[in-house]
Amino acid sequence: MIHQRVSLLTIAAYNLPKLRAFYQKLGWEETEISSDAYAVFKTxxxxxxxxxxxxxEKDSSVKLPDTPEYSKMTIAINVDTPDEVDSTxxxxxxIGGSLLKEPTNAEWGGRTAYFADPEKNIWEIAWNPTSKFDERGAMISF
Incomplete structure (x- = not known):
């Protein structure tokens, strides 16, 4: 059996100081192991x-594009209210994120918006009326 958990999401940084500064501007807390060579944020x-x-590239033996390209996945920040989609x-x-889609009411009953960080990683800001979170704020169902 393989553990059914995602515990760490690593983003390839083309310009680590710039990308790190963007996430710091979000107000996100870094772990104590963060440094100028590797940054880790708590969620x-x-x-x-x-x-x-x-x-x-060295660790995975995979050659990445020479410049950032939009990723084939999105990372979501799920919020507690529809108004939080707009305020986020x-x-x-x-803070200079690339705005991709303004907040809109979704056909499935929620509210969403999209942006990209400085290296084109696509993020969704979402409110889902059926989302359930545990005591730490981690989404456990929707």
Whole structure:
């Protein structure tokens, strides 16, 4: 059996200082192991790490594109109210995120917006009326 858990999400950083600064501007807390060479941010569910592109290429034996490209996945920040989608989107706008889709009511009954960080990693801001979170704030169902 393979454990059914995601515990760490690592983003290949083309410019670690710039990408790290963006997440710091979100107000996210870093772990004590963060440094100028590797940054790790705490979230309610998983740790999000920023690791230099070259190191990921060496570790994985996979050649990544020479410049950031939009990823084939999205990472979601699920919020507690529809208004938080809008206020989070405004914060992203203020700190220089790339705004992809303004807050809108979704056909499934929630509210969403999309942005990209400085290296084109796509993020969704979402409110889902059926989401359930544990005591730490980690999503356990929707």
């Amino acid at each position: 309610a569910g998983v740790l999000i790490s920023l690791y230099p592109k070259e190191n990921i 989107y405004e914060i992203i706008k203020q």
